[in-house]
Amino acid sequence: MNAEDQEDAARLHWRGSQIGLRARIAVAVALVTLLLSVVLSLVTLTVTRRTLIDQREESVTRRTLANAQTVQGALAVDSTGDLQTVLSSLADASKPSLIIDPGTDRSVTVSLDPTFGVEALPRLLKDRVVEQNASGLMRFRGEGQPLVAVGVPLADRRAAYFEIYRLDDIDNGLRTLGITLVVATALTTIAAAALGYWASRYTLRPITRIGEAAESVALGQLDTRIDYADYAHDHDLAPLVANFNEMVSALEERIDRDARFASDVSHELRSPLTTLNAGLQVLDNNRDDMPERAQQALDLLSADVERFTQLVEDLLEISRFDAGAVRLELDDVALIPLVTSTVRNLGFGDVPVESDPELAETVLACDKRRVVRILANYLNNAEKYADGPTGVFVERHDPDPDNPFDETTVRIGVEDAGPGVPEAERTRIFDRFNRGDQGGSRGADIGVGLGLALAAEHARLQGGRVWVEDRHDGGQGARFVVELPLLGPDDEEAEEDLSAATPEAASALTLTGEHRALTPEDLAGGLRPEELR
């Protein structure tokens, strides 16, 4: 049971990381693309801004210097003229202003645009031009917009000439460029993620295939191979594929060898045991002619040979499981008659068999021999360890809607009124050579500790499982359960056939050919194990 859980977990985990890996590749590609795009965008923005501003500064400087020259010329000709007029006459000046004799009481300031007059100029620039007598340029914000001011000292007079230019057109352009870049970056990133996801499928396809092949090997398809020719051209994948195939071949060979060994051992052990059994029978036939001491020895010998025979049979059976040499013989079996006849024929005719009424007509696709073995083991164990079975229960178990792995099953439980099985023993009891509490004591009647382990294997092979629990009525004792998937002969069609299961009706269907009649091949295990799933 544990091993199975682990297997399930592993399978889930494997699938999980398959998706995860693809997603990781896609995310990685997207992130790298995003990073590159952002860096490129930032560089583009910075360089463009720098270039545009440099060009603008250069041009405004040139214009301001030219205008300053003109103003200086005008002042030289007519120092008393209307400064306002002088500034107005400048054709391409942008918001010019003039400071004459700054710092003295004759100081005059003139601006053409009162909003962007001398007051609007940054102090730092004004100081530099007026006090240090050096021309300068400064970007600043005024009236809520980006501006650049250029100041030029006029050499001949104590005066400074300023112009202010707007830069918002550059800012607007840069904003447009920025938005364009952000959108492009986003699109590129999305495209990269998609590309990464798409490409990763191709990259990972070989790994997916190897995974599928491994799963199929795990399910017993030992002849599974990956076609090497498909990957021979790929230097990275070819060794992986070759190694995988080699590994599976080695595994197959080993399992074959084990199976052969089991078969050889089988023959070697079976022959002497046959002789032993036949010889003992002859001795037993002549038991009455023997002295009492010899009779005693004969009885001991018979009991142990019987036990030994059972042990060898169980060992061979379990070694076939280990070697993967077992074959499921699926059969359409009427469930309730199977259970009742098994219980009756094993000599437990007085044990009540209770079953869900809805199961009355159920035909189960199962391996009859194995189901009988499991039941026989449960019943005989109850006889040996718990003073006999007290009841057999056949119940339908409907799937838990919250568990997608749950399916409709049939549970056959054998209850006894014995000492029960302590919680801690309930898993271990199905291990090989483990008899729970009884372990160690070896009374004459104690069976071999392989029965429950075999029951577990028999159930597992049919997609079922076994466990032990408390009695359902709360009484002292245990309930040993085998659970089998409830699969009809053809699932849904089975329901139909069952409703028509009166001999006449069923045979009418068979005869008129409306339904396919089962051939003996079908009955004798024509279904493959995988059809069980």
Place this chain on the structure above:
Amino acid sequence: MGDDVAVGTRILTVEDDERIRTTVKLALEDEGWEVEEADTGEDAITRFSAAPTDVVLIDIMLPGIDGFEVCRSIRRQSDVPIIMVTARADTHDVVAGLEAGADDYLTKPFVPKELSARIRAMLRRARPTVPGNPRLRFGDLEVVPQEGVVTRDGQPVHLTKTEFRLLVELANHPGTVFSREDLLEKVWGHGVFGDGRLVDVHVRRLRTKVEADPANPRHVVTVRGLGYKLQP
């Protein structure tokens, strides 16, 4: 048990392992039967032809010609009950043995009591004493249990004793569905661990003889999930 088994019953055992052969012979002789031994397939065929035999016990694994071949060879000349002994219960061996004409099989290591029970069942049905209608007709098929005669379209059909017993079992209750367990118990004398393949293979063989079209049987029909019946 042995009341309906005639004294002087002769059993031929074919087994290459001398120890098994000897102990089995001793055990069977204790049942009051006469046992003839053969250690190879060739020897078995010679001995079978030399003297009348009531039951043949064949080990599949033999040096020289194997048990299947011995079985086919004997089946060609006789409808004597044949029990196959195999070391493996693999599907292949069992079905191949039954296809070769065996009536029943046992897996080593077997308990001699079980072997005797099987032989007794074989001997019992080799002499059918089924009371019932003297003459049973099903369309083109006629069964006369007392005389051991089966005819189809007036032509005699040759059945082995097991096939005949199986047909009579079904024919005595036409329309009744027999589960494979029922048939195993009635025809072969098997208990709960009986192998349904015995029934399936015998039904298949029976159909090839009594059905006009064995692929679409009209007499011996399958009742899905339940078993077989004879269509009245």
